[in-house]
Amino acid sequence: MITKEIEIINKLGLHARAAAKLVTTAGQFSSDILLSNSSQEANGKSIMGVVMLAASQGTTLTLSANGADEQEAFETITALINDKFGEGE
Amino acid sequence: MSVSCSGIGVSNGIAIGEAHLLQRGRPDIVPRFIETDQISDEVDRFRQAVAGARRQLKAIRDKIAQNTRSDIVAFIDTHLLMLTDEALVEAPISTIREKQYAAEWALQVQRDALVRVFDEMEDDYLRTRKDDVEHVVDQIQKNLTLVDEDDLHHLEGKIIVAQDLTPADTILMRHQGVAAFVTEYGGPMSHTAILARSLGIPAVVGVHEATHNIQDTENLIVDGHQGIVIINAEDATLSQYLEKKDADLQHAESLRRLIDQPAQTIDGHTVQLLANIELPEDIETTPNLKANGVGLYRTEFLYMNRNDVPNEEEHFRAYRQVVNGLGGIPVTIRTLDLGADKQIDGCNDSDTPVCNPALGLRAIRLCLKEPQLFLPQLRAILRASAYGPIRIMIPMLSTLHEVKELRQMVEDVMYSLKRDGIAFDADIPIGGMIEIPAAALAAESFARELDFLSIGTNDLIQYTLAIDRVDDEVNYLFDPLHPSVLRLIQMVIDAGRNNNIPVSMCGEMAGDPRYIPLLLGMGLQEFSMQPGALLEAKHIFRNINAGELAERVTPLMQQLDTPETAEKLLQISALTS
Structure with missing residues (x-):
């Protein structure tokens, strides 16, 4: 299992469409993906779960991947977050 | 505690009943268990x-x-x-x-x-x-x-409280026995208000925060005359309103006795009373009220609540049902009048946002530009004309060129019907709605090219005064007695008389008791209104004198812009209030 903290840097935060991208990406891997903040934990493959984390710009989340393709899953999701979900800001 | 909210009374009458809150576009959810x-x-x-x-x-x-x-x-x-x-x-x-x-x-x-x-x-x-x-x-x-x-059945006797109602909402509710409407938005000329009047139920619109201040199932009194909604009224108020309601009922009863009486003034002048109808079902009430005909059959409802456009057969079935149901009195079918506050569901795939739909591609403009939308309707109207008297009425004319193009299309359709051996009325009258100031100013030339004219006052006033009739911020300016409006109406009436063609009025003004004596004095002979207003109008005609009114009104029309005239016009309005 890989676990690391990651900061949400896009301007609008982890809103529904960004969450949709994250969930779609997570869904491509067999590993379990978990995202958590200080108070709650969300299944990285559930859009409502991810949206409910209410992660605005600057929020630090803990991302963990656990399973056969955990390395690739972790890297792909991290890249997506750091790419600001392709939103450009 | 009793609370009173005020708005604009747009449909008369008093209703007492339970509130039913309608979340716009959102069905009502009631807690319910299952087995x-x-x-x-x-x-x-x-x-x-x-x-x-x-x-x-x-x-x-x-x-x-x-x-x-x-x-x-x-x-x-x-x-x-x-x-x-x-x-x-x-x-x-x-x-x-x-x-x-x-x-x-x-x-x-x-x-x-x-x-x-x-x-x-x-x-x-x-x-x-x-x-x-x-x-x-x-x-x-x-x-x-x-x-x-x-779900719809439990609306009977309820007072619908909503932010706003779409024409589709009101259509769905019209046979559910709803007691009244209260909405946050809308003005007296909004489509919803017009529909409430045609249903003959009280309505108060423009009640700010209504859906917040009124709780579901709370007891309400709706006073459509005064534009007042009273929440949880005290007993004294309630009994006062029950009395008023009773008086209304008695008045309605006395009006019913007029059904078989002629629409004749004291001095023996007969006018034509026509009905405005929306749905084929409306035809039941119209002959029962002994109207002289249908002055406006709105066909837009065939297009609503669906994702495609109706085909020729659907048009034809609706029109034939109307013609048959009316038992020989003529029906004036207004051709497609979509646009502005009546959006078509089946053809909104355009990418271009329309900023000013009232001035845009609608009504006859749309019909001439999109013949595939219009031809099935035209063909269906002509086919139905074999079953009884029909008149074709073209909405929103602005230039004579449109009349020429339309006539050409009618000829083409007639030719193809003849070729197919299908019966139709070859002399079907074709008339136009005069609702654009430019058309009113040119009424003489339209009167020469058409078989009848009909004044659509709702749009005529909106266009003349440049006020959006559904915008409750400006609708205080909506004034049928504005000198410019009256002048335009007079021009149309005169053009009809000079060219020997009938002129009717099918806007709201024609059925409004305040304006009936004035319009009669101006020489209007045909009044078309929602069926619920017909008997009240007849009651008025039977108590006024056409000759006297003409003598009073004619000189006023020559000097419309003086304050004295405005005062006298108001006195004439007050005759019936």
Whole structure:
């Protein structure tokens, strides 16, 4: 299992469409993906779960991947977050 | 505690009853339990509704995919993802199973839980994203309630309270025995207000915050004369209103006795009383009221509440039903008048936003530009004309060129009908609605080219005074007695007389007791109004003197711009109030 903290840097935060991208990406891997903040934990493959984390710009989340393709899953999701979900800001 | 809210009374009468709050575009969710043996059916029903929502969203996405902005597509994709999400789909199913809640309620409970989380979010942008949840939930709810006709039955005797009603809403409710309408938006000339009047039920619009101040099932008094809504009235007020309501009923009873009496003034002058109708079902009331005909049959409703446009057969069946039902009195069919506040559902795939629909491509303009939309209607009208007297009325004429083009189209259709051996009335009268100031100013030339004219005052006033009739910020300026409006109306009446063709008026003004004596004095002979106003109008005609009114009104028309005239016009208005 890989676990690391990651900061949400896009301007609008982890809103529904960004969450949709994250969930779609997570869904491509067999590993379990978990995202958590200080108070709650969300299944990285559930859009409502991810949206409910209410992660605005600057929020630090803990991302963990656990399973056969955990390395690739972790890297792909991290890249997506750091790419600001392709939103450009 | 009794609370009184005021708005604009747009349809007269008094209603006393329970409030029924209508969330716009959102079906009403009532807590309801199911039986143990219904659980699996209920879960099934819920899954079907979710699957349906998914299908509908996919269909929308497929339709718009090519040239739409990618973020809109992304929105739909997001909603599609939500429709497969446990939090939205599985949680309500557990609730149905464990608590035996009906599907709508189970979904609503989950929605409320999710929305609450959003409401607590600190980030402004993220907080507003609860819209996504609501949108998806609405989509499922719509599918759940779509075929539940029982839901409409419980509206009987209820007072509908809503932010606003669409024409489609009011149509769905018209046969449900609703007692009154109260809305937050809209003015006296909004389509909804017109419909409420045609239903003959009281309506008060422009009641700010109505859906917040009024709770579901609270007792209300709606006074459509005064534009007042009283919440939880005290006994004294209630009995006062019960008395008023009683007096109204007695007046209505005395009006009913006029049904078989002629629409004749004291001095023996007979006028034509015509009905404005919306739906084929309206034809029942019109002959019962002994109207002389239908002065305006609005055909737009054939186009509403559907995703495609009606074909020739559908048009034909509706028109034939009207003609047969009217038993020989003539019906004036207004050709397609979509646009402005009446949007067509089946052809809104245009990418260009229309900023000013009242001045845009609508009515005859749309018909001439899109013959494939118009020809089936024209052909159906002509076919129906073999079954009884029909007149064709063209809305929104602005130039004579439109009349020429229209006549050419009618000729072409007649030619093809003849070729196909289908019967029609070759002498079908073709008339025009005069509702654009330019057409009123040129009424003489239109009168020479047409078989009749009909004055559409709602639009004529809106265009003349440049006020949006559905905007409650400016509708205080809506004034049928404005000198410019009266001058234009007089021009149309005179043009008809000079050219020996009938002129009717089918706008709201024609059925308004305040303006009937004035219009008669101006020389108007045909008054077309919603059926509910016919007997009141007849009552007025039978108590006024046409000759005297003409003598009073004619000199006023020569000097419309003086304050003395304005005063005298108001006195004439006051004759009937």
